[in-house]
Amino acid sequence: MRLETKRKSLHLVGAVIPLLLIYVPWQAGLGALTAFSLLNAAIDIFKDRFAPLGKLYGFFFGDILRDHEKKGGFTGSTCFFTSLTIAYGAFVLMLAMPVQFLAVIYTGFLIGDAAAALAGQAFGKRVIYNNKTLEGSLALILVSFTATFWIIPDSLHLVLFASVLLAVVELLLTTLDDNFFAPLMVTAFFYAVVI
Secondary structure (H helix, E strand, C coil), X not given: CHHHHHHHHHHHHHCHHHHHCCCCCHHHHHHHHHHHHHHHHHHHHHCCCCHHHHHHHHXXXXXXXXXXXXXXXXXXXXXXXXXXXXXXXXXXXXXXXCHHHHHHHHHHHHHHHHHHHHHHHHHCCCEEECCEEHXXXXXXXXXXXXXXXXXXXXXXXXXXXXXXXXXXXXXXCCCCCHHHHHHHHHHHHHHHHHC
């Protein structure tokens, strides 16, 4: 539980980045996201090929990596920020989705996913599907909504809709990386239904 708490605490730090997109010019937002995604990917690729980088990375993050991440797969951070970069470029910049909606979905996902994992492990008794619990799913909805309702306070029903969608997609994803696909799928569905 301690290591999962450490891993999920990084979600809280990362959750600030989608919020910053509301306040920065799009050029700066897209540039920073692209650079950060490429940096994450480069670290994932070279940490196993360049021993000093691998040792430094292992010192800070080695104990919280998932098995596939230890075997050379992309980390959750790389997947999340690549997903955010794609969504920002495609839905906000190309399709004119309000950036506040993107912030609700991506910030809600990071904070809600952390809450779901911790609540599911601590209190989860009713397994719904794929070893995920009702308690974890409800925690995702509640925490995601609570963390993001202030972003578009005049559209609370849309914030709740996004939170419920995140919980449903997170529940159903079994083989695809949730850090990449869950918020991106919700963004696409949200755009199709709401915008």
